[in-house]
Amino acid sequence: MEISKMNLKEKRNLWKYVDHNEYQKHVTISTIGSNIESAEEVDDKIIYMKDLEKRKQVYGICGECNEPGTGEVWCQPCNAKRFKNNFKNWTSGNKDIDEFIQQLQLNAVHYRNYIEWIPFEKFKDITYITRGGFGKIYSAEWPEGCIFTWDIVNQKWKRYYNIKVALKSLDNSSCISTEFLNEIKTHLQIYLWDIIQCYGITQDPNTKDYIMVLAYCENGNLRNYYMNNESNYFTKIEVLRRIASGLLDIHNSGKVHKDFHSGNILYNFHTPYISDLGMCQPAYNEQSVKKNGIYGVLPYMAPEVLRGYQYTKASDIYSFGVMMNEYISEETPYNNIPHNHALAINICKGFRPIIFEYTPKLLADLITKCWDAKAENRPTAKELYQKLKKIKYYGYDSDNESQINEYNDKIKLNRTSEKRSNNIKTHPQAIYTSRLLNFKNLPEPVNSDATQTTLHSECFDCQLDESDFNEINQNEEINIE
Numbered sequence: 001m002e003i004s005k006m007n008l009k010e011k012r013n014l015w016k017y018v019d020h021n022e023y024q025k026h027v028t029i030s031t032i033g034s035n036i037e038s039a040e041e042v043d044d045k046i047i048y049m050k051d052l053e054k055r056k057q058v059y060g061i062c063g064e065c066n067e068p069g070t071g072e073v074w075c076q077p078c079n080a081k082r083f084k085n086n087f088k089n090w091t092s093g094n095k096d097i098d099e100f101i102q103q104l105q106l107n108a109v110h111y112r113n114y115i116e117w118i119p120f121e122k123f124k125d126i127t128y129i130t131r132g133g134f135g136k137i138y139s140a141e142w143p144e145g146c147i148f149t150w151d152i153v154n155q156k157w158k159r160y161y162n163i164k165v166a167l168k169s170l171d172n173s174s175c176i177s178t179e180f181l182n183e184i185k186t187h188l189q190i191y192l193w194d195i196i197q198c199y200g201i202t203q204d205p206n207t208k209d210y211i212m213v214l215a216y217c218e219n220g221n222l223r224n225y226y227m228n229n230e231s232n233y234f235t236k237i238e239v240l241r242r243i244a245s246g247l248l249d250i251h252n253s254g255k256v257h258k259d260f261h262s263g264n265i266l267y268n269f270h271t272p273y274i275s276d277l278g279m280c281q282p283a284y285n286e287q288s289v290k291k292n293g294i295y296g297v298l299p300y301m302a303p304e305v306l307r308g309y310q311y312t313k314a315s316d317i318y319s320f321g322v323m324m325n326e327y328i329s330e331e332t333p334y335n336n337i338p339h340n341h342a343l344a345i346n347i348c349k350g351f352r353p354i355i356f357e358y359t360p361k362l363l364a365d366l367i368t369k370c371w372d373a374k375a376e377n378r379p380t381a382k383e384l385y386q387k388l389k390k391i392k393y394y395g396y397d398s399d400n401e402s403q404i405n406e407y408n409d410k411i412k413l414n415r416t417s418e419k420r421s422n423n424i425k426t427h428p429q430a431i432y433t434s435r436l437l438n439f440k441n442l443p444e445p446v447n448s449d450a451t452q453t454t455l456h457s458e459c460f461d462c463q464l465d466e467s468d469f470n471e472i473n474q475n476e477e478i479n480i481e
Contacts, residue, residue, distance in 0.1 A: 013152055016060035018072040020193050023047055023058050026071025026110030028252075046252065049109070063152045071110030073149040080106045082150065082157075083114070092117045097201060097210075100181055104188060111148045113188050115200040118142070118213055123202070126167065135169040135209070139216055146199045164216040165199060169209045180210055186277040190253045194246030196266060196275040214275075219267035222323070223432075226330050229270075232408045233360065239272055240324055241388040246274040247320060248381040251313050258311045259434050260319035261300040262326055295436050299333040303348040303373055303445035306437075314375035317384065321370025322353065328363060329356035338429035344439045348373075350448030358407040362391065373445040 018025050027049045047054050052068050059069030062078055070076040083105035092098055101117055108114035123140040130137050145161040170180050184198055197215040204211060219225050231239070243265060250257055257264075257274070264276040294305060302318035305311055322333050333353040334343060352371055355364050366387060372378050379387070 013063035013073070014061040015069060015073045016058065018058060020045075025193055026074065026113065027055060029109070071113075074108075074110045075150075076107070076109045079108065079114075079150060083108075090117055092201065092203065097181075100184075101201065104185075108188075111146070112193075112197050114147065115184065115188070115198055116147070118200045118202045120202050120205050120211075123165070123167070129166070137169070138167040140165050140167055142199075142213070164218075166214045166216045167202070168212040168214055169204060169207075170211070180212075183277055184212060186255065190249050190255065190277070194242055194249060194273060195277070196273045215268065215273070217266035217268040217273065217275075219270065222262040222265040222267065222272065222327060223332065225267045225272075226327055233363075233404045234408075236327060237363075237388060237391055240327065241385065241391075243272050243274065243323075244320070244381065244385040244388050246272075247316060248385045250274070250277075251316070251381045256311050256313055257316050257319075259296050260316050260323065261297045261432070261434075262323050262332075263297070263432060265323070294438070296434055297432055298339040298343060298347075298437065299353070299432075301347075302371075302375070303442075304375060306344045306347060306439055307442045307445070308439075312375060313381065314378045317378040317381065318371050318375075320381075320384065321367050321378075324363075324370065325353055325355060325359075325367045328359050328367075329354060331356075332426065332430070332432060335426045335430050337427055339431050340429065341439055344437075344442055348443045348445045350446050352448070360404050360407055373447045 022045065024045045024047060028046050029049050047058055049055075049070065055068035055070065059072060059074075061067070062069055062075035064078050065075060067075065067077070083102070087098075087102055092101070097117070101115055105114050105116070122144055123142055126138050126140045128136065128138050142163050142165050143161065145159040145163045147157045147159055149158050150156075151158050184201065188198065196217070199213040199215070202211045202213055203209070219229075247257065247260070257277070259276060260274075264274065266273050266275045294301070294308065296305070298306075300319040300322045302315040305315050326333055331354070337343060350373055355367060359367070366379075366384070370378055370384070
């Protein structure tokens with residue numbers, strides 16, 4: 001029903017600013033479920049759809065229906081009506097995609113949960129960036145920009161204009177695939193503040209391939225970032241807290257990332273975001289063995305996953321530990337040896353990347369716990385996030401604070417950007433992109449035995465016995481199916 005000019009003057013939204021460190025920017029539709037592991041992960045920041053009083057307190061009141069908001073400056077029931085009224089004004093030309101987008105718009109509880117069909121001609125200055133695992137990635141300008149709230153006075157959408165976007169195409173997707181739609185759905189099922197935002201879908205008019213329209217990250221991935229920007233420990237702890245928050249959001253949604261590594265953490269204006277949710281799937285407790293291989297980046301993969309067992313939340317935590325150590329040491333893991341079957345064997349035997357000598361003990365201990373060979377010994381994402389948050393916001397004891405300050409000074413003297421880039425020598429068979437792997441006869445995962453007879457490799461600084469060292473030097477080919 002149209003609002004008269006008289007009524008417009010009387011109506012106003014009573015929205016509230018939401019501090020995302022205290023509360024999520026939008027509601028969660030329901031509880032995770034009866035799964036005990038999932039329930040233990042749930043963070044205090046979550047606000048549920050049914051909790052009207054909490055919604056009113058955190059998000060404020062919609063000026064049209066006078067009900068509590070479903071997210072910052074957003075009312076799902078009112079905006080669903082507006083989207084529905086506009087269905088007749090657009091089409092992708094594909095019934096399945098139209099229905100997919102329409103359902104997402106009707107259910108959107110916040111602007112970061114909705115997507116739209118964006119005609120390809122709306123984009124300007126399209127530039128090729130790189131090739132991903134299943135398609136090409138471009139950058140582009142989107143002058144019209146994305147919706148973020150409803151202007152109750154002028155009765156129109158407010159948009160963020162002139163934004164830069166990433167266009168992620170999927171090869172041979174002229175016939176839309178379930179995988180393509182599932183990746184988009186995954187983006188919208190996870191609380192999105194620390195996850196790359198998906199704006200919508202478009203289609204290449206020449207190839208007819210479908211394209212995801214995503215937020216563009218100016219500063220590249222985590223690896224690009226630490227190679228080109230010097231950071232002290234206080235900055236790094238905050239970055240790690242933000243990444244842990246994003247991983248917690250994924251786990252709170254009942255999913256696991258399954259391909260978590262530094263290449264899938266992107267930077268925009270010095271803020272990290274988790275990307276590439278194409279493999280992100282529901283978490284299960286079953287330890288069913290995969291027969292067709294596993295997909296990922298070998299140095300970041302948990303030993304139980306290398307052995308063919310089901311991905312779990314604990315597997316993501318292992319990957320976080322490797323990523324955390326890489327970010328602190330500013331060196332890619334296992335960069336001077338082949339990423340082959342021999343490396344997979346040694347990871348199962350407990351061999352890990354070097355922990356940088358100037359890593360404060362509280363961070364070194366956290367890394368070690370994350371990559372424990374036994375999944376049950378690793379912290380949960382919630383524990384990881386709370387630990388990093390406590391370090392960041394609630395201070396250190398005097399010993400830790402003095403240690404961090406001391407190590408910051410040593411880093412300034414010993415690790416300049418030029419020195420870092422000159423020191424890193426990557427083996428030609430060290431591969432840091434996701435691929436299909438299939439390893440046979442890997443040993444039962446164990447932690448390394450510090451008492452064993454060892455050889456020390458200057459570059460691969462972990463504990464190797466002589467037979468393991470010789471095996472690595474054989475440069476075995478990975479069995480890829």
